Amino acid sequence: MPELPEVEVICRGLRPIITGRVIRAAALSGKRLRLPIPQAAIDGFAINQQITAVRRRAKYLIIALANGAGLIIHLGMTGKLGVFPREIPPARHDHLRLRLDNNMELRLNDTRRFGSIQVLAPDIDELDFFADLGPEPLEDKLTAAYLLQRAAKSQRPLKNFLMDSHVVVGIGNIYANEILFAAGIAPQLPVSQITRPVWQNIVQQTREVLERAIAAGGSTISDFTNASGKPGYFQLQLKVYGRAGQPCPTCGLAIQKASQGGRATFWCANCQMSHRQLVSVTIAS
Template identity: 45%
Template sequence: MPELPEVEVSRQGITPFLTGKQITRVEVRDKRLRWPVPDEVNQLEGQTIIAVRRRAKYLLIDTAIGSAILHLGMSGRLRVIDSTTVADKHDHIQIHLCSGKMLRLTDPRRFGAFLWGGTTPLAHPLLSKLGPEPLTEQFDANVLYGRSRGRKSAVKTFIMDNHNVVGVGNIYANEALFAARINPKTAAGKISLARYLLLTEEIKSVLAHAIQQGGTTLKDFAQSDGKPGYFVQELKVYGKGGQSCPNCGAELKEIKLGQRSTVYCAICQR
């Protein structure tokens, strides 16, 4: 599933081709995505794209009359290609531009979304209750420390909760906790402010570096130009249960937390 770095890389890839371009046609080839595609998206026709923004793992395509909301779901992919390119079975959304290009959403599993956010997209029910963006000043140790007091849930589950901070998916939660030397099973409420200070720094560092490397290609994700993400080559623990810890050499343990695969070092992470 594309996580925050992959979505940000997609945003960066498509933005130069979309900003300032007029939308000539919105082609919905299949409305049956995670939620039915509403007819309101057709209002985009004739509008000029002002900006392409990201909120958590959602992309916002802004115009003067309102914004469309895009989500890649589990296997979605965005590409900017020639408008004459023949569509395939899983090419569900095509936004045609005055430049002769189009933005195409390909989504084999149809867990993605293409919705209408109107003039206040951040107030949409899917976005209105999201936590702070991890790569902004609004996210710091005090946020996690304050929200964690009295919480008995595992810290890994806690930082993956989008109400506390957005975009820290499974891959990056594993990596950040390893870098901060925090056991993912530890109750969120038992972690000190000093350790949350280190964890927030590592979350920011891991996510920023993953974006710089083009994301993490595991199964479905590729950048908008078709190139893979290279952060997978730098993963320290994710997907490496049973292998040796890169720090101490002990065997990495793999368990399930919140039904998600969790890999950690019982020696290094306390």
């Protein structure tokens, strides 16, 4: 489900609701997520700790605690976080409930259980935990120069490259497709062929698409909801994702669909430049 915009929307929604609260108890479903829920570490480091901050890194949510520990939550494909009054019965697929000091519960619901919860112990540096991740796309470290350097000598298709969290974080299948449509570049293009000004445009379109998606409350394809249980609306602005066979919003040509790395790719063969077109444009300019 959630890519960077959805996680950011949840983060911003959760922050004012749970910051300052104290975690009093944890209740587990007993089922494992992609990783087992670390009950002993939660009991040891999180119970009776005050929540001091709620942050996002990549597609992870970080709930920072007063003792320096942190809960690191990944929502996988179907994860949802919400805060509910204690008296509301837990829902099917609620796998972790954290009882707070105000009779509310922070609940993680995850149908497919591809999400994860990890505990960052107080003596572990968060930077080390996330050491393998690339830069945040909405921060200054993502530059055309960086992407040009990372892409040198690589024949990887552009879309796969953008979805690689070692290269840049937060971009999943929906937004990779949308960003490349906005940038006017074919998703199959080998990255070593891409010139600096084109990378500059990709960086700019990445930021614009992600920012617009955050502003719209994220994309609700089937079940995404924010921390208050409300859906997002960016799916209404999607131009290619999920629109195979429908007319391109720009030129009217049917949107194409193919598989790349086991994920569906959607693009307009007319509006998104192939390698050949890119070369001819570069020569002309």
